[in-house]
Amino acid sequence: MNKNKDQIIANAFSEIRDFYDQHGRIPIRREREAINTIARRYFGTWNNFIAAAGYEPNVKKTKAQITEGLFNMVHDFYQLHGRIPMRREFTRKNGTICKYFGSWNKFIAAAGYEPNSRRIPSKMKLKNSLRQYYLKHQKVPTIGDCLAKNGLYNHCSYFTHFGLNSWPDVLEYVGLRPYFRVTTMTDAEAKEEVINLIKKHKIKYGKIYEKLKPENFPSLWYLKEKFGWNNLCYMAGTKIPVTKFSVKDHYLNLKKNTSKPTAKELAKKMKISPSGIVWKLNQPLNDFILSIGHEPAHKTPTRCKLTKKQLVELYKSKSLAHGYPNGMPRDKLQELTGYSRDIYEKRFFSMNGLRLVCNFKLPFKGGKKYSEEELRDILNKPPYSNQR
Structure with a gap:
């Protein structure tokens, strides 16, 4: 060697x-x-x-073999230590356990043991933790404070044990005043006052609003959730963001002058590209126009779901029924068959190709003249070849 x-x-x-x-x-x-x-x-x-190398290769095991091996490990651990293992003691097997059993406690129960009880704080402890934080720091705790500990539990614990879905509800549940709720104004009054404040100071950004707002005004968080900060700025005239609200407003203004504004006209008025509007809306522009109850100027043509054979039968039957023994003229296709000339020419190369398949007489008028043999060769080519 x-x-x-x-x-x-x-x-x-x-x-x-x-x-x-x-x-x-x-x-x-x-x-x-x-x-x-x-x-x-x-x-x-x-x-x-x-x-x-002196090791035993990994062999793909069945589910029964894997679960049996895991159960044996738990039994051996129990015999050695006189207790069931904790999850961190089986760290290398956690992925496999979650895959086959869903959770650690379900795995322990399936192995024939009683899982360790979870150390869950009482509701009184959860309430006291929030109240003590308020007394110590002289401010209402936020979810960020929970994530940073500060003597608080995880915010999900409050949601779970109080049976609530939002942090303001949690604070009201324990008797604290949510700092981002409107307390002295209704929604309509808050909206009007905030728009006037934005106009007065020409505010564009939320950080500036938080510095200038009076004490009884709603917080930026509340405005974003309830009205949308960009929409308020747009109504106050300080900036024109591309939002659903502003796009709808510009579209309706254009519609007063033209019956059906196009995407290019709308983009020109908003000083942004059509693709930029689509990106901001996160949906096709035609779908957005339909969602506000209007018809778009241009629509994607209806896709033809008929096979070649069905198209031939349709064209042939309609032509003979309306007195066209050699095939109807092009300007009658949409009216009599419901499909445009483009659809037929895409399937049969040209109208003469369609007539050839229908066994009609070929007129050979105008355009490039193809013999019957040339047309048959073109029609027999695979669909992915270049036919023109």
Whole structure:
């Protein structure tokens, strides 16, 4: 054996041993692609290489074999320690356990043991944590404060145990005043006052509003949730953002002058490209126009779902029924068959190609003249070939 080859294989074996010492298992093939190349070159397969390195290759096991192995691990742990394991003690198997059992506690129950009870705080402790935070910091806690701990529990715990869905409801439940709720004004009054304030100070950004707003005004969070900050700025005249509100407003203004404004006309008025409007709306412009109760100027033509044979039968029957023994003229296609000339020419290359399939006489008037043989050759070509 070549000395260089021996060295390459020895280095590969050494890397496998290091991985096993570090992780307690042999690597998966995709985790060591460089070694996989060496394994296939000198040993034929990855499993042959692993066996040559002195380890047992991974074999794809059935669900029953995997679950049985997990149960045996739990039983061995219980015999050794006199208790069931905690989840962090089976970290390497957590992914497999969640895949086959859904959760750690379901796995423990399936193994025949009683799961450890969860350490859940009482409702009184949850209430007191929020009140103590308020007394200590002289401010109402937010979800951000919960995430930063500060003596508080996770915000999801409050939602779960109080049976509520929003943070303002949680604060009102424990007797605290939500700082982002309107308290002295109705929704209509708040909207009017905020628009006047934006006009007075020519406010464009929410941060400036938070600095200038009086104490009894609603918070920026409330305005965004209730009205939309950009919509308020648009109504106050400080900026023209591309929102559903502003697009609808511009479209209705254009509609006063033209019956059906096009996308280009709307984009020109708003000083943005049509694709920019679509990106901001996150939906096709025609769908948006239909959603506000108007008909778009241009629509995508209805797709023809008939086969070639069905189109031929339709064209032939309608032509004979209306007194056209050699096929109806082009200007009658839409009226009599319901499909335009483009659809027929896309399927049959030209109107003469359609007449040829229908066994009608070919007029050979105008345009490039094709013989019957040439037309048959074109029609017999596969659909993906260039027909023109």
